[in-house]
Amino acid sequence: MGADARRPLIHFTPPSGWLNDPNGLVFAKGLYHLFYQHNPHSTSWGPMHWGHATSDDLISWTHRPIALAPDKHGLIFSGSAVIDSEDSAGFGSNTLVALFTYHALSGDSPECQGLAWSRDQGEEFTKLDAPILEAPPGITDFRDPTVFWFDGASSSKHISPSGNSPAGSHWIMLLAAGQAVEVYTSSDLRNWAHASTLRDAFADSGTWEMPELIRFEADDDVRWVLAVSLTEGAPHSGSGVQAVVGDFDGSVFVPTDPTFWVDFGPDYYAPQAWNSAPGGRRVWAGWAGNWRDVSPDPNAQWCGQMSIPRELSLIRTGGGLRLKQEPVAELTRYYMDSLVLAGAEISATIGVPLALKAPALDFDLELDSELSSEDAVIIEFRRADKAATLQLDLDRDEIVLTLDSNQIDRPTSPAAYRAPLGLTDGAGESIRVLLDTASIEVFAGASVITVKTPALADPWSVVIESLPSVGSTATLTLNSIGSPR
Numbered sequence: 495m496g497a498d499a500r501r502p503l504i505h506f507t508p509p510s511g512w513l514n515d516p517n518g519l520v521f522a523k524g525l526y527h528l529f530y531q532h533n534p535h536s537t538s539w540g541p542m543h544w545g546h547a548t549s550d551d552l553i554s555w556t557h558r559p560i561a562l563a564p565d566k567h568g569l570i571f572s573g574s575a576v577i578d579s580e581d582s583a584g585f586g587s588n589t590l591v592a593l594f595t596y597h598a599l600s601g602d603s604p605e606c607q608g609l610a611w612s613r614d615q616g617e618e619f620t621k622l623d624a625p626i627l628e629a630p631p632g633i634t635d636f637r638d639p640t641v642f643w644f645d646g647a648s649s650s651k652h653i654s655p656s657g658n659s660p661a662g663s664h665w666i667m668l669l670a671a672g673q674a675v676e677v678y679t680s681s682d683l684r685n686w687a688h689a690s691t692l693r694d695a696f697a698d699s700g701t702w703e704m705p706e707l708i709r710f711e712a713d714d715d716v717r718w719v720l721a722v723s724l725t726e727g728a729p730h731s732g733s734g735v736q737a738v739v740g741d742f743d744g745s746v747f748v749p750t751d752p753t754f755w756v757d758f759g760p761d762y763y764a765p766q767a768w769n770s771a772p773g774g775r776r777v778w779a780g781w782a783g784n785w786r787d788v789s790p791d792p793n794a795q796w797c798g799q800m801s802i803p804r805e806l807s808l809i810r811t812g813g814g815l816r817l818k819q820e821p822v823a824e825l826t827r828y829y830m831d832s833l834v835l836a837g838a839e840i841s842a843t844i845g846v847p848l849a850l851k852a853p854a855l856d857f858d859l860e861l862d863s864e865l866s867s868e869d870a871v872i873i874e875f876r877r878a879d880k881a882a883t884l885q886l887d888l889d890r891d892e893i894v895l896t897l898d899s900n901q902i903d904r905p906t907s908p909a910a911y912r913a914p915l916g917l918t919d920g921a922g923e924s925i926r927v928l929l930d931t932a933s934i935e936v937f938a939g940a941s942v943i944t945v946k947t948p949a950l951a952d953p954w955s956v957v958i959e960s961l962p963s964v965g966s967t968a969t970l971t972l973n974s975i976g977s978p979r
């Protein structure tokens with residue numbers, strides 16, 4: 495079994511070396527750009543570069559030359575890219591401008607922000623000689639700029655949190671600083687003015703990293719979601735992502751709903767949304783990893799993968815407004831064989847592997863009827879001699895993913911991951927599971943569970959272990975996914 499056969503089919507991995515956060519996600523001239531934290535020299539974290547890949551459908555990626563390499567100011571940590579369509583920065587209209595953190599290996603304030611621009615869609619960058627924003631004195635964590643254009647004309651109808659009215663249009667930069675998010679504004683991407691500081695919205699565990707602020711239209715108004723990655727304290731320990739819905743007026747963000755965890759598995763971190771995505775679509779992807787578990791597979795040339803890009807929307811749950819995340823629809827282009835079962839046909843398969851196996855599968859079970867808490871829904875995903883079991887715990891309104899210890903191969907992790915379903919009564923249940931050579935992603939109710947697994951080329955098979963009688967409109971759809979490579 496060669497290393498290539500174990501590479502994820504539908505999850506981005508670096509050509510060789512190490513990958514962590516997605517960086518500089520931007521859509522331009524028909525292509526989605528994916529820059530990423532990259533050490534090209536080794537499968538362990540090290541001197542950070544920005545790797546680069548492009549895609550026209552978010553699934554099939556073409557590797558591009560490395561975009562940014564460390565220099566005298568330090569390593570190139572995470573950041574954003576924007577298309578400066580009106581030439582606000584003076585590099586020419588439609589220039590791709592990257593803003594990133596320089597991380598120096600010594601000094602009292604090791605982090606500051608740098609800027610680089612590209613006139614050829616990210617093939618070659620020119621860096622500004624000097625950093626554009628230094629850390630305030632004594633601040634050691636000051637990183638991960640998320641940058642986007644704020645259009646004052648389309649802000650929310652709510653009362654402006656800062657009392658400013660009307661909000662102007664300008665560039666926004668959010669930075670993570672310890673356990674705070676700092677908001678800056680600019681008219682030219684080079685000179686930045688401090689606008690506000692947000693504390694308290696997220697857990698006081700670890701260091702906050704990779705802030706992300708995304709605009710939504712919901713309930714006939716504009717709502718914003720602020721997400722932050724935390725190095726510690728996630729539901730199953732280690733690093734994870736929290737988010738909260740609120741109002742934003744171009745300078746101040748004020749939460750309006752309860753804070754929630756974005757993913758209940760151990761391996762979703764540092765998500766970023768694509769700037770200027772077509773049709774205003776909101777799509778993000780995260781590093782399918784956890785800072786607590788970064789040891790490379792000694793037999794692989796690569797370490798680190800992205801989550802599947804996820805289309806975002808807002809849904810109302812018992813716990814307030816939440817993000818709903820779904821794999822992007824472009825994935826269906828890579829379906830190969832499919833199996834569709836309806837009603838009693840599904841129950842007839844109980845205990846027997848479904849007649850479709852492949853190294854990458856997209857499993858979808860739509861249950862129409864309202865299940866009662868006595869009903870047991872148990873689905874097993876098997877590969878080689880290993881299994882992952884998914885169970886709906888309707889009594890606790892939870893979904894539980896349990897992994898054989900040899901499947902997860904991670905002695906420090908719990909074997910079971912629980913996530914609230916959070917569904918409104920009578921909504922029916924929908925369970926979607928993406929299986930690839932090195933990950934499992936479960937989408938159920940308002941929750942997601944992302945787990946990376948050891949990379950294996952063996953085909954997955956699916957067994958419905960238990961299911962109450964379902965109505966005639968219940969459907970099970972299983973698609974095998976071919977390699978876009």
Ligand code: FRU
Binds near residue numbers: 515572763
């Ligand atoms: C998040 C992070 C960022 C930093 C980068 C370094 O995973 O720690 O805060 O910019 O990774 O690789």
